[in-house]
Amino acid sequence: MDNLCCFKLRRGPTSYKSGKGKNHEGDIKFGFDLVKGKANHPMEDYHVARFVERDHHELGLFAIYDGHSGDRVPSxxxxxxxxxxxxxxxxxxxxxRSIFNAYEKTDQAILSHEKDLGRGGSTSVTAVLMNGQRLWVANLGDSRAVVSKGGKAIQLSTDHEPSTERASIEHKGGFVSNMPGDVPRVNGQLAVSRAFGDKSLKSHLRSDPAIQDTIVDTKTDLLVLASDGLWKVMDNQEVVNIARRIKDPQKAAKRLIAEALKRESKDDISCVVVRFR
Structure with a gap:
């Protein structure tokens, strides 16, 4: 059983992909929406949203991959x-342990296929929902996962920013600079301190994910995963407040992106909303 939803919309120039789905019982629903930003390059955000069966366990798989310097790594x-x-x-x-090992092995595979995948990279935030009861979140970079428990926003991912991991970068012989631009960057190039790929910077970057888990209890009402195109202009609680008011998770994802665009976010924006009840 596999409810993968990934199709292109024809309704307007701003929508890139949008869709919805649910688990086998129909009590957990998800929706997603992706919009290309104003940069003059192909869409670099990719997503996953589906339920699968594995050894009699139902697993919800949700992810946002935000590429940079090309779209081949997030793809x-x-x-x-x-x-x-x-x-x-x-x-x-x-x-x-399995998530940690898989992240490391996947990064090594990306680096070994540089000829095909290029020298770019990608952030990642992934969520695995096990039997609707436990949620495992892992991430590299600044794509983010936030869960709502009783209406309170709780961030389950870690923003990997050069300013907060400066010591690690400098210990590896790199440096953090705000030039060019106005945000801290690894070697003046990359605005995140952990990512998949980026072979030219890998000696100064980390690719070990931050991993957190939480119990999906009766107070847990929704999960939001999004790229930094959303989080740059909205805080966690604002996002949860908007998403909770809209029962249809696809419409909630669309509404969040519409609000980010209203606030003049110029980046690619991708959003997955999962409603537990």
């Missing part, structure tokens, strides 16, 4: 990262 992640996670032999026994 690769969309096709391979969750397969690599689920193919770890002890995934159902030790999800945290």
């Amino acid at each position: 690769y992640l969309q096709k391979h990262l969750f397969d690599n996670i689920l193919n770890e032999g002890d995934f159902l026994v030790d999800p945290k």
Whole structure:
């Protein structure tokens, strides 16, 4: 059973992809929306939103991949990262270790295929929902996952920014500079301190994910995953407040992106909303 939803909309020039789905019982629903930004390059955001069965367990797989310097690395992640996670032999026994190992192995595979994938990279935030009861979130970079518990926004990912990981970067021989531009960048180039790919910067970057888990209890009402095109202009609680007011998760994702555009976000914006009740 596989409810993968990825199709292009024809209704307007701003929508890139949008869709919805639900689990087998129909009590957990998801929706997503992606909009290309104003930069003069192809869309670099990719997503995953689907439910699968694995050894009699229902798994919800959700992700946002935000590429930079090309779209080939996030496209690769969309096709391979969750397969690599689920193919770890002890995934159902030790999800945290399996996710960690799969992230590392996937990054090595990307680096070894630089000829095909280019020298770009991608942030990543992934969420695995196990039997509707436990949620595992992992991330590299500044794409973010936020859960709502009783209406309170709780961030489950870690923003990997050069300013907060300066010591690690400098220890590896790199540097953090605000030039060019007005945000801290690794070696003056990359605005995140952890990412997949980026072979030319890899000696100064980390690719080990931050991983957190939470119990999906009766107070847990929704999960939002989004690229930094949303989080640059909206805080966690604002996002949760808007999403909770809209029962249809696809419409909630669209509304969040519309608000980000209203606030003049110019980046690619991608958003997945999962409603637990």
